[in-house]
Amino acid sequence: MSISHFTALIWLAFLVVVALIALGYVLVQRGRHKHMLRFSNMELLEKVAPSRPSPLRHVPIALMLVGLVLLTIAAAGPTSVQKVPRNRATVMLVMDVSLSMEATDVAPSRIQVAKKAGKEFVDGLPTGLNIGFVTFAGTASVMVSPTTNHESVKAAIDNVKLAERTATGEGILTALQAIETLASVLGGGQEPPPARIVLMSDGKQTVPSFDDVDNPRHEFVAARLAKTKNVPISTISFGTSWGSVEIPREDGSSEKVPVAVDDDAMRELARLSGGDFYTAASAQELTKVYDTLEEQIGFELTRGDASRPWLLLGMLLVAAGIVTGLLYRQRLP
Incomplete structure (x- = not known):
């Protein structure tokens, strides 16, 4: 008491x-x-x-x-500070599914650890909170629109497929569109429900070119747009600086390609959107990051009787x- x-x-x-x-x-x-x-x-x-x-x-x-x-x-x-579930908020989990996620620097592989931690993250959020799931590689796709059916999100995480290239900006823009769609459907309030994007990636954007900073699909442009819409992005830079993947060649051999994480780009994404930046170089660290986000996103502290x-x-x-x-x-x- x-x-x-x-x-x-x-x-x-x-x-x-x-x-x-x-x-x-x-x-x-x-x-x-x-x-x-x-x-x-x-x-x-x-x-x-x-x-x-x-x-x-x-x-x-x-x-x-x-x-x-x-x-x-x-x-x-007497009153006390109490943890109350945020049942009106929307969370979009945006996951990088580019081929670099096959790297085994995080055992058994980046993608396997990401899937497991992602499902645990969903499990830890309040049941009334809307969760959506977006994946991106060369393009972005809404795997699950924001919903309170958290089991459908976990099932979608289990079924992700890897593809070439990394279009981080597309992932952010697709998540913002899903948030706006839900807000228009819910209606009834003077302000849209609070929303947050949780973006996990292990590499630098390749589509469009990272140097093409004026492209409307660039990740930094998308982050600034998220800021204007009051949707902060929590970025998780996942992997290590020594990660690599084997890329097959036409002659049947393979080439070892380094796929180091890009902390600087992910940190800048978070800053531009008004969100937070996290790093995770192991399964334990990724789980810890998600646990922190669960507390920040899923619950709020209020003074109650x-x-x-x-x-x-x-x-x-x-x-x-x-x-x-x-x-x-x-x-x-």
């Missing part, structure tokens, strides 16, 4: 009344003791009064006083004091 604030602080003044009751009880007990000592017939006193009264006789009043303290705290309206536990415990203690008094002394304290 935690407390961070009271909504009716004045009720705590009743603690003074509780303290006075406790003081009054102590004074009454002392008065009884003095009255017994003034008894003139000591032989009769020893017969009618025990020499050492049991301290258990104070248990009923102690329980009721503690119960009153807890009820007073409940009356003061916390009086119920104090109220219930206070009632139980007062009731216990009354019952103890009746059982032990056949009367109330």
Whole structure:
């Protein structure tokens, strides 16, 4: 039972009344003791009064006083910071499925780890939150439109296929379009539901050329557009700097091609969109990143009423004091 604030602080003044009751009880007990000592017939006193009264006789009043303290705290309206699911938000999971995801620098392979962690990420989000799934290689595709059916998203993650090239900008633009479509369908609000893109990639954009920064399909242009639409992008740079893949040649041989991650591009994407940048060079790191995103995206911290536990415990203690008094002394304290 935690407390961070009271909504009716004045009720705590009743603690003074509780303290006075406790003081009054102590004074009454002392008065009884003095009255017994003034008894003139000591032989009769020893017969009618025990020499050492049991301290258990104070248990009923102690329980009721503690119960009153807890009820007073409940009356003061305690509040606490609580984690509340965001059931109105939309999350678009955008995954790079270019051939570089076959690299085995992250065992057993980048794509296998990405699929497993992606499904765990979906599982950790509130059931009422809309989740969509977009994949991109040379082009981008909406595998699942934003939906509360999280199982369909997990099934789509299981069935991703790798392809050539990397069109990161296309992936972002496709996700933004899916978010806008859902917002237009939902309607009913002055503002669209809050949305976030979670983009995981292991390499630099190749379509269009990374140097063609004025192309409307460029990833940086798409990130700036996301910023204007108030859709931050959380980017995850996944893989290592020494990753490589085997590319088959026409003569039947293969060529080892390095596929190092591009942290700089992913960091800039996040900055331009107003989002956050993360790196993950292993399965454990990727899972940790997704766990962090679950807390940021799926839940919000709000101040809520916390009086119920104090109220219930206070009632139980007062009731216990009354019952103890009746059982032990056949009367109330």
